[in-house]
Amino acid sequence: MILVTGGAGYIGSHIVKLLSESGEQVVVFDNLIAGSPKNLLSGEELVVGDIRSTDDLNKVFDTTQFEAVIHLAALVNAAESVSQAKLYKEVNDLGSRNVWSIAKSHNVPYALYANSAAVYGTPVSNDRVKESHPLRPTSPYGETKLAGETSLQELYDNYVAFRFFNVGGAESEGRLLQSKDSRAIMPRLYEAAMSHQGIVISGSDYDTVDGTVVRDFVHVEDIARAFHIGLSYLRSGKGSLICNLGGGVPTTMKQVHDLVEEISGITIPITYGPRNPGDISYSLADIELAKNSLNWSPNHDLKSIIRSGYHAYVKNSV
Ligand SMILES: NC(=O)c1ccc[n+]([C@@H]2O[C@H](COP(=O)([O-])OP(=O)(O)OC[C@H]3O[C@@H](n4cnc5c(N)ncnc54)[C@H](O)[C@@H]3O)[C@@H](O)[C@H]2O)c1
Incomplete structure (x- = not known):
């Protein structure tokens, strides 16, 4: 059983769709501030709750033994994060820490995180950005997304964190769209x-x-596929990984x-x-690590x- 936080949102719902189609059992945890139950195309179980609430999270982890948590729930507007810095810290930083610590205390072995290229801040040159690039976010959004990755590393032994560049597109029937x-x-x-x-x-x-x-654009279905591969990577005991996902x-x-x-x-x-x-x-993303470690590369081009x-x-x- 897999828990997907933010699974009713744009990227999360594409991950949920792919996991369900692959025969995984999925539960979605979302406060529906931006997501919608209609994004759960196979009627996956939805628990309405907030990652800022340890009670909400404990309830869902007490009810079901999960094998993995895929954490996407976040506030996602970098411009808004400047005027709402406190709120972004509560959700993206402290909320993520709640997810990792409560999952860990419930013996969930694997954790996967939706991080952002915003963690790099202004690239030092026009070269492709590698994962080893300095982490100097320039917005509270980027800072709080980075904090979510730092607490994941502190608390988890087996994790995959993806740093996405600009995500676009929709599944082929046009049912799940970007707000x-x-x-x-x-x-x-x-x-x-x-x-x-x-x-x-x-x-x-x-x-x-x-x-x-x-900018560097990557199709949302390519992102979903990376999470599916990331799950197999963890199951096969290969250890932890932090890598970029972009179109390149x-x-x-x-x-x-x-x-x-x-x-x-x-x-x-x-x-x-x-x-x-x-x-x-x-x-511009350097995606060599995802290619080499996960055998992932984008299937979709800009068109x-x-x-x-x-x-x-x-x-x-x-
Ligand atoms: N869209 C992009 O280009 C992009 C790029 C890099 C990283 N990301 C990351 O991907 C993830 C998903 O982004 P998205 O574009 O699908 O955004 P989205 O707004 O569609 O999805 C976020 C989901 O989280 C839920 N949520 C928000 N606050 C919550 C809370 N306190 N408790 C529980 N649920 C909450 C929302 O209702 C929504 O369903 C985010 O973590 C974001 O930082 C997105």
């Missing part, structure tokens, strides 16, 4: 296309091919915009605004990410 509240570029572009409005891209004078920032392809905001226009067939006028204070100009993500948006807005 536009996340402020991620792709849902904002889908929304702009469908409402026939323009989009503001912050910064056009970065030292990149077209002046807009470079440098992509500018303008290139994402152009591809959304091409796939949707809709023109999306761009207004270039000033740079976002503190925005990183270039972020597939945008095609599936846009399809899900259209499907869910009619």
Whole structure:
């Protein structure tokens, strides 16, 4: 039996879907602040609770003996974390510590964690970011996600922590989609296309091919597959692992915009605004460790990410 915290959210629900399809028994723990029961496509058991509450967590671990906890529950908006730093600490830092310590006290052998490339902060160069890059987050979001990884290392002997770059896309039938509240570029572009409005891209004078920032996109189904492989890795007794998950392809905001226009067939006028204070100009994953340790590499390219993500948006807005 596997417990997935945050399993009713965007990435969590794709992990739950894959685990269920693979014959695993899954229980989801989520306070539904951003997730929804309708994201549990096979009617997996949902325990509504909050990771800040040790009572809520003890109840679920007292009821069932789990083999692994996959922990995704978090607040995920880096910009919001600046004005809500205390709340982000309570959920992402202290909440994660609660998950690890209560799972450990209930003899759950394996723990897997959804971490973020935000832990690296501003890359020291435009080289691919390896796991050994200094950890210098620039937002309370990044700081509190890093704290969740630190407490995992302190408390667990057998764990896998993945540091995701920018996640996009949706499962093929378009049932599980990324919230536009996340402020991620792709849902904002889908929304702009469908409402026939323009989009503001912050910064056009970065030292990149077209002046807009470079990011690294990875399909949510590739992320889900990595967790499934990570579980097998732990079961086979190979020890612990912290590794990046990304597409490994440098992509500018303008290139994402152009591809959304091409796939949707809709023109999306761009207004270039000033740079976002503190925005990183270039972020690109080194994914060699995931390839070598887990035999994982992305199956989906950028086109597939945008095609599936846009399809899900259209499907869910009619
Ligand atoms: N989306 C990305 O590009 C990305 C990149 C890097 C890391 N991550 C990490 O992946 C994880 C999932 O992100 P997502 O994009 O699916 O976001 P999401 O908001 O869709 O999912 C988070 C889930 O956690 C739940 N939750 C929030 N606070 C909770 C609490 N206090 N107690 C219990 N449940 C709570 C929400 O209801 C939601 O279902 C997060 O840990 C995030 O930091 C996401």
